[in-house]
Amino acid sequence: MMRALCSYFVSLLAMGALASQSAAAAALHAPSSVQAGQAFVIQTEGSGEGTFYLLGPGSAIKRSVQLGSDVSIASDEVATAGRYQAIICAANDCTHTAFDVVSGPPARVSFFLHPSRVPVSTPNVIDGTAFVFDRYYNPVLNPAKVDFQIAPVSGAPFSRVDESDRGVAWMRMGSSGKEGPLRVTVEIGSAKEPRVIQQVAAEACQLRVKATPGKRGVIFATDPVRDCSGNPLPDGTIVSFTKIDASGMTTVDTPIKKGIALTELPVKGTARVTVACGVVLGNELSVAGNR
Numbered sequence: 001m002m003r004a005l006c007s008y009f010v011s012l013l014a015m016g017a018l019a020s021q022s023a024a025a026a027a028l029h030a031p032s033s034v035q036a037g038q039a040f041v042i043q044t045e046g047s048g049e050g051t052f053y054l055l056g057p058g059s060a061i062k063r064s065v066q067l068g069s070d071v072s073i074a075s076d077e078v079a080t081a082g083r084y085q086a087i088i089c090a091a092n093d094c095t096h097t098a099f100d101v102v103s104g105p106p107a108r109v110s111f112f113l114h115p116s117r118v119p120v121s122t123p124n125v126i127d128g129t130a131f132v133f134d135r136y137y138n139p140v141l142n143p144a145k146v147d148f149q150i151a152p153v154s155g156a157p158f159s160r161v162d163e164s165d166r167g168v169a170w171m172r173m174g175s176s177g178k179e180g181p182l183r184v185t186v187e188i189g190s191a192k193e194p195r196v197i198q199q200v201a202a203e204a205c206q207l208r209v210k211a212t213p214g215k216r217g218v219i220f221a222t223d224p225v226r227d228c229s230g231n232p233l234p235d236g237t238i239v240s241f242t243k244i245d246a247s248g249m250t251t252v253d254t255p256i257k258k259g260i261a262l263t264e265l266p267v268k269g270t271a272r273v274t275v276a277c278g279v280v281l282g283n284e285l286s287v288a289g290n291r
Helices: 002-025
Strands: 033-035 040-044 049-056 059-066 070-073 082-090 093-102 108-114 117-119 126-133 145-151 158-163 168-173 180-188 191-200 209-213 218-222 238-245 248-255 262-265 270-277 280-288
Touching (some): 040 049, 126 145, 126 180, 126 191, 145 168, 158 168, 218 270, 238 262
Parallel strands (some): 117 191
Antiparallel strands (some): 082 093, 145 180, 180 191, 209 218, 238 270
16 A cells, blocks of 8 residues: 555656656747847757747748757748747647737838829828838838928928828928929938829919900900919810800800910890809900890
């Protein structure tokens, strides 16, 4: 009986020793965080062979290792930022540790400029949004200075500086007073990303019409149609002529050609004629018909 009890306790001690050795064999140590794309080592303890696993948002790795030696992690194996799990298994026992891979310094930028066309002399109409990344396209969450370089059609270039928040920098501005391409380039370090939007003429300003006799009635023609900054409205913009005379009301929509809009209308007796372009009204004429 005593011999049986001794054998039982010896077995328990042996099992505890084996469990202790197994746990020790599976122990591993990794840094709490590493920079994306930075090679490093994970330390292991014990002796004999084991199987190492590395699981992350951008990779899954399995390899045989010698316990007690360092496991080398290559730079491309931790290129994606996020939470990683390192696991080592030996003697039917596994243990693991976790560490973070954080983004590196700013090295790339993505830039959106909205909209593609804007009217001139309009406040707060242009939005620029920049997204900051490291060389592996991980968002850089730490604040970084982002420079928006603006080159208008006329006048000296200027810049706007914003500090990114969680990888995003933003700016808003008004359009300049002259039509043409507006170039905006976002810069962070050596990374640059240019965008161009087109500034077009705004609403017509001081719209005026004049009348001259024609072969079949009266010819109504506008002065050159421009916005309030002096930019000509593009050909194809519609101008509406409205005539009210003894025969009733007639409206004719005419596109601008070579900067002006004109039409010929028959006039019965005396007529009142007005002109409009979009929401802008021009002057009113009173004319007498020639037939």
